[in-house]
Amino acid sequence: xxxxxxxxxxxxxxxxxxxxxxxxxxxxxxxxxxxxxxxxxxxxxxxxxxxxxxxxxxxxxxxxxxxxxxxxxxxxxxxxxxxxxxxxxxxxxxxxxxxxxxxxxxxxxxxxxxxxxxxxxxxxxxxxxxxxxxxxxxxxxxxxxxxxxxxxxxxxxxxxxxxxxxxxxxxxxxxxxxxxxxxxxxxxxxxxxxxxxxxxxxxxxxxxxxxxxxxxxxxxxxxxxxxxxxxxxxxxxxxxxxxxxxxxxxxxxxxxxxxxxxxxxxxxxxxxxxxxxxxxxxxxxxxxxxxxxxxxxxxxxxxxxxxxxxxxxxxxxxxxxxxxxxxxxxxxxxxxxxxxxxxxxxxxxxxxxxxxxxxxxxxxxxxx
Amino acid sequence: xxxxxxxxxxxxxxxxxxxxxxxxxxxxxxxxxxxxxxxxxxxxxxxxxxxxxxxxxxxxxxxxxxxxxxxxxxxxxxxxxxxxxxxxxxxxxxxxxxxxxxxxxxxxxxxxxxxxxxxxxxxxxxxxxxxxxxxxxxxxxxxxxxxxxxxxxxxxxxxxxxxxxxxxxxxxxxxxxxxxxxxxxxxxxxxxxxxxxxxxxxxxxxxxxxxxxxxxxxxxxxxxxxxxxxxxxxxxxxxxxxxxxxxxxxxxxxxxxxxxxxxxxxxxxxxxxxxxxxxxxxxxxxxxxxxxxxxxxxxxxxxxxxxxxxxxxxxxxxxxxxxxxxxxxxxxxxxxxxxxxxxxxxxxxxxxxxxxxxxxxxxxxxxxxxxxxxxxxxxxxxxxxxxxxxxxxxxxxxxxxxxxxxxxxxxxxxxxxxxxxxxxxxxxxxxxxxxxxxxxxxxxxxxxxxxxxxxxxxxxxxxxxxxxxxxxxxxxxxxxxxxxxxxxxxxxxxxxxxxxxxxxxxxxxxxxxxxxxxxxxxxxxxxxxxxxxxxxxxxxxxxxxxxxxxxxxxxxxxxxxxxxxxxxxxxxxxxxxxxxxxxxxxxxxxxx
Ligand SMILES: Cc1cc2nc3c(=O)[nH]c(=O)nc-3n(C[C@H](O)[C@H](O)[C@H](O)COP(=O)(O)O)c2cc1C
Ligand code: SF4
Ligand code: SF4
Numbered sequence: 001x002x003x004x005x006x007x008x009x010x011x012x013x014x015x016x017x018x019x020x021x022x023x024x025x026x027x028x029x030x031x032x033x034x035x036x037x038x039x040x041x042x043x044x045x046x047x048x049x050x051x052x053x054x055x056x057x058x059x060x061x062x063x064x065x066x067x068x069x070x071x072x073x074x075x076x077x078x079x080x081x082x083x084x085x086x087x088x089x090x091x092x093x094x095x096x097x098x099x100x101x102x103x104x105x106x107x108x109x110x111x112x113x114x115x116x117x118x119x120x121x122x123x124x125x126x127x128x129x130x131x132x133x134x135x136x137x138x139x140x141x142x143x144x145x146x147x148x149x150x151x152x153x154x155x156x157x158x159x160x161x162x163x164x165x166x167x168x169x170x171x172x173x174x175x176x177x178x179x180x181x182x183x184x185x186x187x188x189x190x191x192x193x194x195x196x197x198x199x200x201x202x203x204x205x206x207x208x209x210x211x212x213x214x215x216x217x218x219x220x221x222x223x224x225x226x227x228x229x230x231x232x233x234x235x236x237x238x239x240x241x242x243x244x245x246x247x248x249x250x251x252x253x254x255x256x257x258x259x260x261x262x263x264x265x266x267x268x269x270x271x272x273x274x275x276x277x278x279x280x281x282x283x284x285x286x287x288x289x290x291x292x293x294x295x296x297x298x299x300x301x302x303x304x305x306x307x308x309x310x311x312x313x314x315x316x317x318x319x320x321x322x323x324x325x326x327x328x329x330x331x332x333x334x335x336x337x338x339x340x341x342x343x344x345x346x347x348x349x350x351x352x353x354x355x356x357x358x359x360x361x362x363x364x365x366x367x368x
Numbered sequence: 369x370x371x372x373x374x375x376x377x378x379x380x381x382x383x384x385x386x387x388x389x390x391x392x393x394x395x396x397x398x399x400x401x402x403x404x405x406x407x408x409x410x411x412x413x414x415x416x417x418x419x420x421x422x423x424x425x426x427x428x429x430x431x432x433x434x435x436x437x438x439x440x441x442x443x444x445x446x447x448x449x450x451x452x453x454x455x456x457x458x459x460x461x462x463x464x465x466x467x468x469x470x471x472x473x474x475x476x477x478x479x480x481x482x483x484x485x486x487x488x489x490x491x492x493x494x495x496x497x498x499x500x501x502x503x504x505x506x507x508x509x510x511x512x513x514x515x516x517x518x519x520x521x522x523x524x525x526x527x528x529x530x531x532x533x534x535x536x537x538x539x540x541x542x543x544x545x546x547x548x549x550x551x552x553x554x555x556x557x558x559x560x561x562x563x564x565x566x567x568x569x570x571x572x573x574x575x576x577x578x579x580x581x582x583x584x585x586x587x588x589x590x591x592x593x594x595x596x597x598x599x600x601x602x603x604x605x606x607x608x609x610x611x612x613x614x615x616x617x618x619x620x621x622x623x624x625x626x627x628x629x630x631x632x633x634x635x636x637x638x639x640x641x642x643x644x645x646x647x648x649x650x651x652x653x654x655x656x657x658x659x660x661x662x663x664x665x666x667x668x669x670x671x672x673x674x675x676x677x678x679x680x681x682x683x684x685x686x687x688x689x690x691x692x693x694x695x696x697x698x699x700x701x702x703x704x705x706x707x708x709x710x711x712x713x714x715x716x717x718x719x720x721x722x723x724x725x726x727x728x729x730x731x732x733x734x735x736x737x738x739x740x741x742x743x744x745x746x747x748x749x750x751x752x753x754x755x756x757x758x759x760x761x762x763x764x765x766x767x768x769x770x771x772x773x774x775x776x777x778x779x780x781x782x783x784x785x786x787x788x789x790x791x792x793x794x795x796x797x798x799x800x801x802x803x804x805x806x807x808x809x810x811x812x813x814x815x816x817x818x819x820x821x822x823x824x825x826x827x828x829x830x831x832x833x834x835x836x837x838x839x840x841x842x843x844x845x846x847x848x849x850x851x852x853x854x855x856x857x858x859x860x861x862x863x864x865x866x867x868x869x870x871x872x873x874x875x876x877x878x879x880x881x882x883x884x885x886x887x888x889x890x891x892x893x894x895x896x897x898x899x900x901x902x903x904x905x906x907x908x909x910x911x912x913x914x915x916x917x918x919x920x921x922x923x924x925x926x927x928x929x930x931x932x933x934x935x936x937x938x939x940x941x942x943x944x945x946x947x948x949x950x951x952x953x954x955x956x957x958x959x960x
Contacts, residue, residue: 043666044820046861063666089826125833174819
């Protein structure tokens with residue numbers, strides 16, 4: 001453990017804690033744009049510069065270890081002036097279009113500019129202009145808004161283990177891009193979107209679907225047994241975005257399905273009630289597929305299925321299972337479960353098959 | 369009498385560019401085909417010799433007959449036959465081609481330690497190196513010295529890192545020695561990204577074995593088993609010669625396992641960099657070897673603790689390593705006595721710009737800048753007035769005439785607002801515009817920024833834009849203050865040395881030549897008449913003879929006038945190319 005003072009307050013932190021960690025313990029705010037607690041330290045934005053006794057130059061709080069007896073000053077006119085200059089410089093190379101930006105209101109850069117009251121900018125000059133092209137279905141990458149914090153690069157490499165993007169070029173032309181500036185072709189987990197502090201990375205499905213007055217509903221991702229915690233951003237009773245909070249068991253990380261696979265919720269084909277087949281079996285072999293290919297030639301679903309209540313459906317299943325078992329024996333029955341069910345549900349299902357039906361014919365798309 | 373004839377031809381990069389290889393083969397042909405052997409019974413050897421540091425006079429050739437050396441300058445292939453005929457056959461040197469007094473003062477006033485072998489021995493032959501005591505130091509260190517003894521010797525020698533920052537090498541090695549790890553690395557930094565610098569290249573090309581020997585000694589001191597030499601791929605000759613040297617070392621048992629039969633293992637390999645300036649920065653260089661993008665990392669750990677692949681690493685510059693064998697053989701005291709109290713030994717500089725003798729020079733620390741420019745450099749070319757000395761490459765600053773008395777070392781240059789850097793020295797005379805000079809260096813640094821941190825990536829670009837504004841006549845009164853503020857901010861806030869030093873050219877010129885900035889901004893005038901947008905060409909009527917040379921030369925048809933009467937330049941049509949200025953024989957064109 002080491003003892004130090006920050007802005008006159010004493011604090012005791014573990015060895016190898018950074019000054020940013022230590023200030024966090026005292027709830028002293030230090031602005032940052034490139035820091036993320038789960039990613040390796042970067043030290044790029046230079047907003048977290050603080051003064052330390054004995055050092056003529058300010059040091060970056062995110063990349064300096066706390067040492068015994070250190071006296072740290074996190075804010076004074078000199079430091080605040082430097083932070084202002086940093087923000088002015090970043091903004092001098094940033095499109096001034098918060099009005100129509102997808103991330104307005106949810107943007108760290110905008111928030112800092114607001115707190116520092118940056119209305120006028122002393123630095124005017126050339127701004128990066130990039131052609132907007134990225135033919136992928138999930139992410140919009142507006143690299144003119146990128147502030148090169150490198151979080152997307154680090155999360156892709158360090159958390160996701162994919163490494164689909166990196167820095168390229170030098171000087172003002174420095175840019176984050178996939179190899180050879182091709183279109184992004186990755187897992188599309190959207191982890192990069194979740195950490196981007198600006199509007200440089202957004203979900204394609206978010207576009208113009210609302211940014212304010214979201215109702216946030218915490219729930220569990222329905223896609224697999226992992227049960228990641230997700231937060232639905234709802235406006236006018238429709239899900240507009242999905243995110244995840246950092247203080248959850250999945251630490252805010254999601255996969256492509258959890259983050260972007262929410263359009264089924266309001267899809268007209270979504271099953272909401274049990275259906276019982278009414279048409280004879282022979283007639284509709286391979287029908288599901290055919291319907292998709294040529295919907296006009298296929299019989300309407302209502303001609304094959306009819307809606308039922310859960311009670312009726314479950315009773316019907318129980319009766320039919322019993323009949324089949326009596327007539328053909330228990331091994332004539334097999335059960336297929338789904339990875340979209342929870343572990344508990346899958347456990348119960350195999351228990352049901354083995355103990356109630358009495359068969360080992362039980363499987364699952366990810367195997368039991 | 370049996371004559372002993374040795375011919376040495378400069379085949380460093382400068383020499384090769386001037387035709388060194390052709391000159392060498394011409395000598396070989398001429399000597400053998402003229403049947404000299406049969407008649408005079410002579411023995412000739414034509415050796416390849418590395419850089420001799422006087423590139424202005426390439427190709428340089430030494431003809432040594434029975435130990436008596438004659439040096440020729442500017443030798444071309446077709447001049448070889450005459451030298452062979454008159455000098456080698458008849459013993460009469462071709463006087464008009466020999467080097468003059470300036471060549472001797474250039475060399476005699478230097479103290480060669482690092483460069484002592486360059487130009488003297490064949491860099492491609494390990495035996496030539498061993499014949500002058502090569503690998504004695506490594507053998508001594510590996511076989512009979514403890515790591516602590518080596519570290520103490522280096523510490524006492526007062527050797528400081530030649531890569532720019534001047535960190536005491538002994539201290540660095542001591543840290544490396546103290547930290548325990550099964551894998552440790554020694555890295556030689558041969559990236560040399562400063563435009564115009566070629567000290568490290570000359571050492572790697574002209575005396576590669578001394579670098580390797582220094583690394584072996586460092587490996588023993590820090591008990592490291594692996595080494596890398598990081599050389600930019602633009603230095604193919606350095607890469608080739610280093611690789612030859614490594615191969616020869618392995619054959620001789622100086623690299624590999626059980627080196628010098630001592631039981632100690634050390635091997636090294638070359639890593640070729642892709643030529644980014646920032647890859648010379650130690651942490652960026654290590655990331656580059658790891659296969660990542662060469663971007664400086666924050667110094668949470670010292671390299672001696674966690675460097676390459678998070679293993680303890682000692683990284684030094686080429687010249688730093690090349691000094692080591694000499695220190696081990698001649699002793700720490702000898703070396704520290706060469707320099708000043710704060711910095712031991714000598715430093716190699718590349719002297720260029722508006723000075724008579726350009727090339728590589730080596731002088732002890734404490735030599736005055738005046739001595740370097742006037743005694744060794746031979747003064748300003750063309751009798752013009754000295755204006756400033758730019759030192760330290762793009763990260764350095766300009767030192768004015770008033771400060772030429774200072775004795776060169778890391779601290780004195782820093783006090784004068786510049787840096788030692790890797791040792792570039794560019795002499796500027798009255799025809800250099802200081803605002804334009806600062807702009808030139810900033811163009812380089814801002815383009816080479818790795819882009820990681822805001823001050824360096826965007827700040828230097830904004831500085832450059834302000835300078836562009838000033839030099840094009842659009843400068844505003846408040847621009848100087850804004851520039852100064854940006855300079856101080858970028859220097860304090862940047863992550864690595866590139867950003868921290870990038871403002872130096874602007875800060876130092878603002879300090880010493882503020883009036884030039886003011887002239888550009890207030891009077892829209894470039895005092896040195898360099899900035900194109902601010903100069904005008906006009907005809908001085910009294911001097912104009914009406915010969916019409918300017919009129920014929922002007923590509924824009926901007927000169928008006930009839931023969932034998934004074935001409936006039938139409939300012940609207942003039943494209944400011946300066947052709948008329950050069951064409952006039954009567955100095956009747958005024959540029960201001
Ligand atoms: C932008 C930048 C470029 C550098 N380029 C070089 C270089 O080309 N060669 C070099 O030896 N050191 C270079 N350095 C210095 C190295 O970071 C390092 O300090 C040095 O190689 C250490 O060796 P030394 O102790 O022997 O000087 C550079 C530093 C910076 C910040
Ligand atoms: S895209 Fe976003 S996360 Fe990635 S570097 Fe740019 S600003 Fe940072
Ligand atoms: S100072 Fe420049 S070169 Fe160094 S890390 Fe920052 S952006 Fe990169």
